[in-house]
Amino acid sequence: MRRxxxxxxxxxxPTVEELLxxxxxxxxxxxxxxxxxxxxxxxxxxxxxxxxMGIFAEIAIHDFAQVYIGDGRNEPETPLPNIYQRAxxxxxxxxxxxxxxxxxxxxxxxxxxxxxxxxxxxxxxxSAENAADIVQDKVQKHLSVIGRWDRSKGIMPFSPGYCGWHxxxxxxxxxxxxxxxxxxxxxxxxxxxxLKSISGLLVAGPRDIFQFDDDFPFCSECATxxxxxxxxxxxENQPKADTRWE
Amino acid sequence: xxxLQRLSENMQKGNADQVARLTQQAIDEGCEPKTILDxxxxxxxxxxxxxxxxxxxxxxxxxxxxxxxHAGMDLLKPLLVKDGIPTIGKxxxxxxxxxxxxxxxxxxxxxxxxxGFDVIDLGRDVSPEKFLDAAVSExxxxxxxxxxxxxxxxxxxxxxxxxxxxxxxxxxxxxVGGAPMSKEYAQEIGADAYCYDAVSAVESVKRFMGxx
Ligand code: B12
Ligand code: SF4
Numbered sequence: 001m002r003r004x005x006x007x008x009x010x011x012x013x014p015t016v017e018e019l020l021x022x023x024x025x026x027x028x029x030x031x032x033x034x035x036x037x038x039x040x041x042x043x044x045x046x047x048x049x050x051x052x053m054g055i056f057a058e059i060a061i062h063d064f065a066q067v068y069i070g071d072g073r074n075e076p077e078t079p080l081p082n083i084y085q086r087a088x089x090x091x092x093x094x095x096x097x098x099x100x101x102x103x104x105x106x107x108x109x110x111x112x113x114x115x116x117x118x119x120x121x122x123x124x125x126x127s128a129e130n131a132a133d134i135v136q137d138k139v140q141k142h143l144s145v146i147g148r149w150d151r152s153k154g155i156m157p158f159s160p161g162y163c164g165w166h167x168x169x170x171x172x173x174x175x176x177x178x179x180x181x182x183x184x185x186x187x188x189x190x191x192x193x194x195l196k197s198i199s200g201l202l203v204a205g206p207r208d209i210f211q212f213d214d215d216f217p218f219c220s221e222c223a224t225x226x227x228x229x230x231x232x233x234x235x236e237n238q239p240k241a242d243t244r245w246e
Numbered sequence: 247x248x249x250l251q252r253l254s255e256n257m258q259k260g261n262a263d264q265v266a267r268l269t270q271q272a273i274d275e276g277c278e279p280k281t282i283l284d285x286x287x288x289x290x291x292x293x294x295x296x297x298x299x300x301x302x303x304x305x306x307x308x309x310x311x312x313x314x315x316h317a318g319m320d321l322l323k324p325l326l327v328k329d330g331i332p333t334i335g336k337x338x339x340x341x342x343x344x345x346x347x348x349x350x351x352x353x354x355x356x357x358x359x360x361x362g363f364d365v366i367d368l369g370r371d372v373s374p375e376k377f378l379d380a381a382v383s384e385x386x387x388x389x390x391x392x393x394x395x396x397x398x399x400x401x402x403x404x405x406x407x408x409x410x411x412x413x414x415x416x417x418x419x420x421x422v423g424g425a426p427m428s429k430e431y432a433q434e435i436g437a438d439a440y441c442y443d444a445v446s447a448v449e450s451v452k453r454f455m456g457x458x
Contacts, residue, residue, distance in 0.1 A: 023306060026301075026304075029304060034260055035306040114356060115309040117309075117352075118309050118349065167395055167396060188344065189343075189398050190395065190397050191344065191345060191397075195346055
């Protein structure tokens with residue numbers, strides 16, 4: 001099953017708080033009026049310029065094994081193999097918020113409109129992440145309809161460039177998924193254009209397969225340890241009757 | 247309160263219109279363009295940078311102040327050129343070949359200009375040859391390179407190697423930055439400094455130029 005998803009701007013619109021947070025403003029900080037004005041203006045501009053699109057394609061475990069190997073530059077040990085090999089279903093995905101925003105961000109910086117340019121850049125990054133969430137929801141719904149997912153299970157995204165999966169893995173991903181159909185190109189240096197694009201794998205399966213420790217050698221350089229939060233969110237969504245994690 | 251002080255305060259608050267008006271007023275009052283630049287604008291941005299470093303203000307406010315500073319700079323630039331005032335240092339910046347991320351590099355450029363340096367921004371996807379051609383022809387003191395992907399970082403090494411090849415390594419300092427970079431990698435490729443953010447980039451360039 002391969003599907004192109006037309007994502008509406010309303011579904012992924014960023015909030016003022018998300019924009020400020022993306023620029024390193026801590027929650028609860030007091031903002032002056034010009035900052036808030038720039039944030040609101042950026043969100044309005046983003047609404048006119050964003051062209052969000054997504055694509056996903058289911059992939060069999062043995063086929064993904066080849067995609068994962070890519071051109072052989074992954075870290076020797078990573079969390080993903082142990083997870084995807086025990087999955088019920090896998091899907092490759094890609095999302096973008098389009099070219100126009102990027103051009104406008106550049107124009108704003110060139111004309112010294114730095115506050116608005118940085119706000120629009122943050123809006124584009126946040127909305128790309130929100131677009132990836134929408135694709136995850138669609139995949140989850142699709143799997144539910146065909147009886148391969150229910151609320152006792154979990155679903156988690158992984159992307160090349162994170163957690164030991166080398167960023168060059170995007171080549172094999174592109175060769176299988178073909179996100180060119182939604183306007184994303186991959187350069188020789190593994191950079192997606194438009195810039196505000198995300199690629200990855202969605203893994204669906206029993207909740208316990210997503211448990212792993214953050215003690216791989218490369219984890220010592222990880223600034224976020226965001227896997228902890230991602231694992232927690234899967235555990236917390238667990239139906240009340242199920243007490244496996246308690 | 248005198249005009250320069252009001253100018254500096256308005257710049258720190260990010261009032262671009264007031265900055266343009268007060269810069270013109272200072273010029274009309276006969277103040278030297280270089281004095282307006284150093285005392286009110288660069289001086290004001292130094293306060294902004296310091297507050298940012300201490301987390302008293304955040305990036306959006308820094309950028310409001312930078313925009314305001316440019317409103318004043320636009321009026322001063324032609325006068326400074328006419329007076330033949332030399333800059334305190336010239337930095338060529340760019341995102342390395344194969345990479346198109348430029349927000350981080352732009353922020354570095356904004357802060358360097360705010361500190362009074364001349365910045366020649368070569369944009370994105372910049373080849374080693376282009377970095378060095380520009381640095382030599384512009385008589386730059388520093389090359390600042392940005393990379394946001396591990397796959398584009400090695401280009402930085404090529405730029406430094408080419409500087410050796412062309413016998414210009416000694417007359418240039420290299421600063422590098424970007425999310426996947428580290429101090430160790432910067433050392434490994436022979437860069438002069440790894441800069442975690444735009445404030446540390448300004449500190450490094452000031453150190454190189456012997457300015458404080
Ligand atoms: C926001 C973000 C995104 C956004 C937008 C990207 C963008 N920049 O436009 C989205 C969500 C779209 C995204 C997508 C991807 N991302 Co991303 N992303 C980030 C994130 C969280 C922040 C980047 C950012 O905008 N920072 C804000 C700016 C202002 O900071 P900055 O550019 O780093 O610049 C500052 C300093 O680095 C320094 N600096 C920068 N340049 C220079 C130059 C000089 C001379 C000096 C002195 C200093 C200096 O000063 C700047 C100002 O303070 C980083 C992680 C991180 N914490 O940095 C990952 C990160 C860059 N992404 C990463 C990856 C892997 C990806 C994807 C490949 C994932 C995927 N498979 O989809 C894609 C690639 C997209 C593409 N087009 O190819 C990796 C790259 C690592 C690698 N292995 O190469 C990072 C590092 C995350 C990680 N794994 O830790 N990403
Ligand atoms: S600590 Fe960071 S690098 Fe390690 S698995 Fe977690 S998210 Fe990935």
